[in-house]
Amino acid sequence: MSSPCLSSVLTHNLYSENCQIIPAPLSAGQCYKQISPHCWTIDNVLEWISDQVDRTNFDASMLSLALCTMDGPTLCQMNQDQMIVFFGPQLGSHLHQSLHEQKTKYGKTATITLTNMKTEKGEPRQKRPRGRPPKLTVPNYLSTAPRGTHLWEFIRDILIHPEKNQGLMKWEDRREGIFKFLKSEAVAQMWGQKKKNSSMTYEKLSRAMRYYYKREILERVDGRRLVYKFGKNSSGWKTEEIGIGI
DNA sequence: GGCACCTTTCCTGGTT
DNA sequence: AAACCAGGAAAGGTGC
Numbered sequence: 001m002s003s004p005c006l007s008s009v010l011t012h013n014l015y016s017e018n019c020q021i022i023p024a025p026l027s028a029g030q031c032y033k034q035i036s037p038h039c040w041t042i043d044n045v046l047e048w049i050s051d052q053v054d055r056t057n058f059d060a061s062m063l064s065l066a067l068c069t070m071d072g073p074t075l076c077q078m079n080q081d082q083m084i085v086f087f088g089p090q091l092g093s094h095l096h097q098s099l100h101e102q103k104t105k106y107g108k109t110a111t112i113t114l115t116n117m118k119t120e121k122g123e124p125r126q127k128r129p130r131g132r133p134p135k136l137t138v139p140n141y142l143s144t145a146p147r148g149t150h151l152w153e154f155i156r157d158i159l160i161h162p163e164k165n166q167g168l169m170k171w172e173d174r175r176e177g178i179f180k181f182l183k184s185e186a187v188a189q190m191w192g193q194k195k196k197n198s199s200m201t202y203e204k205l206s207r208a209m210r211y212y213y214k215r216e217i218l219e220r221v222d223g224r225r226l227v228y229k230f231g232k233n234s235s236g237w238k239t240e241e242i243g244i245g246i
Numbered sequence: 247g248g249c250a251c252c253t254t255t256c257c258t259g260g261t262t
Numbered sequence: 263a264a265a266c267c268a269g270g271a272a273a274g275g276t277g278c
Contacts, residue, residue: 199255202265206266
């Protein structure tokens with residue numbers, strides 16, 4: 001089966017997501033290969049991912065613009081596990097390796113590049129501001145919570161990555177964010193594995209889920225067993241957020 | 247050490 | 263009867 005070209009997938013998503021147009025990158029025209037990954041713009045990152053997909057013939061059908069829209073510093077913050085979560089096991093591993101090679105190539109010159117590089121007009125680049133740099137803003141769906149992955153994010157990630165969801169859960173209403181546990185104890189075990197807690201049960205997991213009602217991360221679905229609904233304070237599952245055209 | 251946050255554990259009682 | 267739901271109470275783990 002031939003994999004769709006990432007460029008076409010992304011181009012499609014570019015115009016299907018709320019009709020928003022991505023602004024031109026600051027380093028338009030400058031190939032990412034000439035820059036340290038730490039200095040990549042969003043477009044540089046997209047170009048790099050596109051190249052890697054084209055080069056390896058990985059299936060890009062699961063990718064979306066939303067998942068790939070990040071700048072270089074954000075990309076460089078991701079570890080291998082995070083890449084696998086967002087790009088799948090094969091492509092994620094490959095991207096992590098490729099990024100590592102790219103970082104190694106520019107590792108020693110990254111700082112010099114940041115401080116001494118000139119713009120295309122030949123103007124000196126702005127000096128790095130004094131003091132501790134602010135934390136990078138990471139999109140909600142990419143952020144790693146300070147205390148690790150939250151339960152609702154773990155559930156969401158199972159739902160939006162069907163390749164990792166071996167009949168554990170399913171969407172009841174994708175648009176409304178309504179989903180159902182098919183193998184409740186299996187999901188609880190997986191959650192337990194993640195938290196290094198072998199005594200996790202669906203009973204306990206569901207108690208944690210019910211706490212989300214008050215915070216409006218989840219909404220109640222009355223009268224339906226094992227069925228939950230994402231609430232207004234959840235993110236990263238909506239089709240328009242992750243770029244799935246339905 | 248104190249605090250906030252996010253669960254985890256246990257529990258009672260109700261519903262399917 | 264078993265599985266699940268609802269929610270109170272208390273405690274644990276972690277980061278700041």
